[in-house]
Amino acid sequence: MNLKQIGYFLKQALKNMARNKVMSFSTILTVAISLLIVGSFVVFIVNAGMFIENQSDKTQLSVFVDTTYTQEQAKAVENKLKEIDGVDTLQYKSKDEALKEMIDKQGGESGLQAILGNENPMPHTFIITGTDNTKLEGISTVAKTIEGVYKVDYAKDLADRLTSIVNAVRVGGVVAVGILFLIAVFLISTTIKLALYAKRKEIQVMKYVGSSNSFIQGPFLASGMLLGFLGAFVSSVILFVAYKFLMDWAQNVEFLNLSFQSGQITLIIAGLLLSGILVGAVGSYISLRKYLEV
Amino acid sequence: MNQPAIVRLENVTKVYGNKTIGLDHVSTNIHKGEFVFLVGASGAGKSTFLKLLFREEKPTSGKIYVGNKNISLLKTKELNILRKNIGVVFQDFRLLEDRTAYENIAYAMEVLGYAKKDIMDRVPKILKKVGMQHRQEHYPQQLSGGEQQRIAIGRAIINSPKILLADEPSGNVDPSTAVEIMDIFKEINSVGTTIIMATHDRFIVDQLAKRVIELKKGQITRDQEGGRYTYES
Numbered sequence: 001m002n003l004k005q006i007g008y009f010l011k012q013a014l015k016n017m018a019r020n021k022v023m024s025f026s027t028i029l030t031v032a033i034s035l036l037i038v039g040s041f042v043v044f045i046v047n048a049g050m051f052i053e054n055q056s057d058k059t060q061l062s063v064f065v066d067t068t069y070t071q072e073q074a075k076a077v078e079n080k081l082k083e084i085d086g087v088d089t090l091q092y093k094s095k096d097e098a099l100k101e102m103i104d105k106q107g108g109e110s111g112l113q114a115i116l117g118n119e120n121p122m123p124h125t126f127i128i129t130g131t132d133n134t135k136l137e138g139i140s141t142v143a144k145t146i147e148g149v150y151k152v153d154y155a156k157d158l159a160d161r162l163t164s165i166v167n168a169v170r171v172g173g174v175v176a177v178g179i180l181f182l183i184a185v186f187l188i189s190t191t192i193k194l195a196l197y198a199k200r201k202e203i204q205v206m207k208y209v210g211s212s213n214s215f216i217q218g219p220f221l222a223s224g225m226l227l228g229f230l231g232a233f234v235s236s237v238i239l240f241v242a243y244k245f246l247m248d249w250a251q252n253v254e255f256l257n258l259s260f261q262s263g264q265i266t267l268i269i270a271g272l273l274l275s276g277i278l279v280g281a282v283g284s285y286i287s288l289r290k291y292l293e294v
Numbered sequence: 295m296n297q298p299a300i301v302r303l304e305n306v307t308k309v310y311g312n313k314t315i316g317l318d319h320v321s322t323n324i325h326k327g328e329f330v331f332l333v334g335a336s337g338a339g340k341s342t343f344l345k346l347l348f349r350e351e352k353p354t355s356g357k358i359y360v361g362n363k364n365i366s367l368l369k370t371k372e373l374n375i376l377r378k379n380i381g382v383v384f385q386d387f388r389l390l391e392d393r394t395a396y397e398n399i400a401y402a403m404e405v406l407g408y409a410k411k412d413i414m415d416r417v418p419k420i421l422k423k424v425g426m427q428h429r430q431e432h433y434p435q436q437l438s439g440g441e442q443q444r445i446a447i448g449r450a451i452i453n454s455p456k457i458l459l460a461d462e463p464s465g466n467v468d469p470s471t472a473v474e475i476m477d478i479f480k481e482i483n484s485v486g487t488t489i490i491m492a493t494h495d496r497f498i499v500d501q502l503a504k505r506v507i508e509l510k511k512g513q514i515t516r517d518q519e520g521g522r523y524t525y526e527s
Contacts, residue, residue, distance in 0.1 A: 005407070202390055202401075208348070209453060210377030211405040213370055 005218065012219030013226050016195045024227060027191045031231025031279065034180035035272050039239040041173040042268050047258055048166040061136055062153040063143050065124040074124040077148045081126055084142045086135030091127040098122035181279060188224050188283025195223060196291050203292065217292065221284050228280025229273065236269040299323040300457065300488050301347060306356035308342050316342030318512035324490065329483045331499050332492040333523055334509035340492035343509070344459045348380045349373060378406065381450030385462035387442040389434040396421065396430040399448045406453060416452065424448040424478055440471030447478055458482060460491040464498060472498060496523035
């Protein structure tokens with residue numbers, strides 16, 4: 001196969017598509033929608049993974065003391081916490097500080113303060129860092145047994161919960177992606193089937209004069225691959241815009257710790273384009289095998 | 295005949311899926327440069343005979359040799375070579391409606407990957423040979439039956455086949471046009487192309503006085519050099 005032949009195939013493929021405008025358009029659209037969903041899954045899974053990694057990296061542990069405890073009682077808890085193996089630093093945050101932080105987070109004093117009056121529902125809090133990450137789980141377990149400690153928050157718990165959610169989405173995603181790929185393949189194969197039917201007389205003539213199989217099949221394979229590619233291209237553009245928009249927003253949300261990454265999206269889009277071409281090739285191949293008797 | 299056989303059938307039987315018998319134990323030799331008429335009633339096996347030769351169909355049993363090759367055993371590539379060497383003309387012309395006379399003939403070269411220059415060089419010569427150079431820009435529906443058949447013949451010989459198969463080529467044209475079309479076939483035959491033609495046209499067979507193979511219910515009932523449409527002893 002040479003360049004001239006590929007040019008001929010592409011030209012014929014474009015003619016095929018022009019002849020079946022409606023069918024070609026709806027095929028491209030369906031492929032685009034399918035691949036857009038596929039791409040969105042991938043973006044979600046990749047970023048959720050990154051988010052979880054960020055969370056797991058945090059070496060902090062928050063220990064909350066019973067709200068009824070006085071400062072002296074809290075001090076006693078602090079001494080016990082300091083003795084736990086693996087504790088590196090321990091920072092005390094008083095009820096007042098915690099409340100002030102809370103009010104600041106809510107944006108101004110007025111509202112919350114009015115509701116609370118003189119009550120302070122916030123607990124005494126100790127922020128603990130471990131000598132290393134592996135110690136955190138042990139510290140958490142021991143801290144929970146100390147009298148007066150009513151809750152230990154620890155980023156890994158959150159990370160674990162998220163991981164299980166992401167895993168569930170991943171499994172569901174793989175199934176959905178599989179089904180969407182099948183739909184795209186089926187649609188392309190139907191489009192190629194129609195194109196084969198429309199050109200059956202020409203195919204017959206080609207066979208009679210001894211045209212090679214690749215010469216007969218080439219234009220249809222090219223049609224399928226082009227349809228797949230165009231569908232993937234449309235989905236890539238939409239995905240890119242959506243990703244950019246979403247990441248610009250996420251950047252301003254502090255705890256998400258996510259940002260626009262051109263390398264990541266380039267890789268995903270390259271994957272989509274390749275998938276589109278592959279889906280197109282498989283779809284047309286199926287029809288050629290089934291309906292083109294040589 | 296001193297020439298070697300270009301087509302050889304050995305005990306060939308073709309039974310279609312619905313048990314219809316196409317050919318029934320047929321053996322014969324056709325030599326290079328021969329002009330052979332296949333005659334017989336409809337369903338006698340004429341079309342089957344032709345279809346087997348360019349492997350539109352495969353025989354149920356028996357062997358078919360074209361130029362020393364058992365064509366049942368050809369691989370796809372060899373099959374393409376076989377078909378390049380066999381031109382086919384049909385009763386219903388089978389031209390592409392959306393292409394001009396010129397393009398219909400050129401198409402047969404295009405799909406074999408010939409260069410544009412070769413195509414532009416050869417197609418006008420063929421158009422002249424079949425007497426259609428003045429109608430080359432016309433579409434099939436603008437042409438008469440006879441003219442369409444000339445284009446179809448042009449397409450069949452564009453790649454200089456060694457064998458030309460024709461299935462009722464004069465079946466859809468009036469008698470005087472049929473004679474003109476036969477003149478084209480005679481000329482093609484005169485330069486050494488083997489022609490095998492299935493026909494119902496008594497006048498033509500009698501006038502040309504070539505070899506006649508008569509088929510009846512899939513069997514050869516007569517094979518006569520310089521024969522007539524119906525047997526006369």
